[in-house]
Amino acid sequence: MSGSQGTPPTHCACTIRTEDLCRHYRLGDTLIRAVDGVSLEVRSGEFVALLGSSGSGKSSVLNLIAGLDRPTSGSVIVQGRNLARLSREELSKYRLHTVGMVFQSFNLISSMTLEENVELPMRFAEVERGKRQNLAHDALERVGLVARMKHRPSELSGGEQQRAALARALINRPQLLLADEPTGNLDSRTGTEIMNLVRHLNRQLEMTVVMVTHERALAERYAQRLIFLADGKLIGDQANRSAAGEIKSQGERS
């Protein structure tokens, strides 16, 4: 959408904007409307939670924003670029440099050590070897995993794996962090640990964070804005009034 930059002048602060976004697919004879006319905006530096029950289309919206999937109709505009119009090659560059992703199931490559996993995006970005090793070391140091960098994911706990996944997501310094149920496979204590790390990134590095979750409490505790989805449609978009969570977590940090 080339006109999107010109027409509404007040939308300059938006880093993500979807317009009448649809993602339909066929399963046998039935047409599944996974995402059905979703229009939303996320401002730069915002922490947004996408909420909904399973099958509500929240993960599909996240995949469309991540450039892993293409919309059936409508548009996703990230930093002024319409993802629907990018070629496969441009889309992969977008995923490489603009987006960092974490998943419920961590998605580390099991045959590689933590260090190699964290390094992998830089291989695709053709960063030279020495620099790559330094950056991977620094990233693992930030998430407190330097001691385990030569271990394989299967030798680590869930929380450690998710921290490594976070380090990998951030290694190419993306502006956008997309998290799909990041605490879904973790116990509440390690979940909190991960979420504090995410909020820290959001605040300190001013990263835009979009998190998919079905836990309203988690969303209210960390996100600035809550977007509700059901059956592929947007059913609510509200600022998070419970500032208590923020104060509490700030207290935890200090």
Added chain:
Amino acid sequence: MKLPDLTELALRNLRESVLRNSLTTVGIAVGVASLVAMLSLGIGLQQLASRRLVKSGLFDTVLVTSRRDLRNFGREEQRAGPAPGESRILDEPARREIEHLPNVLEAYPDIRFITELRYEEKPHLTMVGALPSSARSTDAFDGMQGSFFSSETAAEVVLQKSFAEELLGKTPQPGTDETKVAELAAPLLGKELTMRYAQRAVAQLQRPGGANAHAGDSAGKAQGSTSETAYSVISREQKLRIVGIADLDPESMRGPTRARVFLPLRLAESLHVMQPTDLREISRAAGAEPVYSSISVRVGNPTQVQLVENAVQKMGFNTFSILDATRSLRQFFAVLDLFLGIFGSLALAVASIGIVNTLVMAILERRREIGIMKAIGASDGDVRTLFFAEAGAMGALGGILGVALGWTIGQAINFGTNIYLKRQALPPEHFWSVPWWLVAGAIVFAFIVSLVSGLYPAGRAARLDPVQALRYE
């Protein structure tokens, strides 16, 4: 992705399912080994045949015969043209003309006759040939015992090995080792032989204007004097000293080296020994100017043999060279190599199906991994080249292993066959050859075949939808 990264990732992926990938690599290795084994057998046999030909010392020689000679060496197509009765006579002027052709080093008559040689009062009937002093430098006389002729007119002989054995009464027994030339040399060198031969003498009285005979005024002169000349045949003897014994293969080629006893060329000429052609040329050229049954033409470089052959044919003579002898042989080997190559490649084709299978399996297994790589920013090209690199690495490794394996198999077969040959009382042969271009070619071929095999799996992996791939458990 950069090449070193790509190679490193590909190799570590291959190590991940080490059994399957090494079996695939072994498959390629076996394919390459069969290709190498087949081709090196073909090349080895070809070299074996060529070696025999080189030993005949005729690679730079063209034999020239007259078209009048019905027993000619020429090929069928050469018989077209002037009728045998009208074509040129191969006489001294013709020889000089041939000698002045470009690229020709020398042209000398082939003097060969069957006669009796006496050694210690025992007669031996054999073929005697004449050699120019230039023959000393040809490969054919490698490993000769004694020395070459001291001059072109010296009354000396060089014996072929089998004749030397005959003189000493040693007939080679099958099953025993070959006699060394050196063993024969000791009792024979310096000894004398008596050659008895028929000399052709010009009946001078009937030949007017004999002084003109030396003017190089070609065939016309000889023809003009036909009716007035005649010759007589006189029995003669000539003492000859044995100076050398050569290890030649008398059966390998037609030509001067087919004889078993050799005289210096000028001496042989001066003896005017009766030759078979004289009988046929009796009506026209019985003068002092001899008519030759054949002339050997030595060419500066083996590559110019064909040029010289063409030039001599234009003069109206038949030619014969080793090129003609090997033409059908080379054709045979080209076809043999082709067939052996096809059979060898079949195994490699089967192996390449193995690569396709392994990589397609790997895609199914690593589907999620491909999804992850795409999610964190790998492009289609990254995924494609990664699978390509895996195929290529298997191909290159298989190629190297296969060449080693093929070479080992070849050595083993060569060894085994030589044991068999020894039992059959035959001399050992080295009929196995792996030239460097075959080594390099086989590895490159295996590499290319495996890249081609990787095309489909790599394309399939690259097109994988990341969302579906990530959903896959």
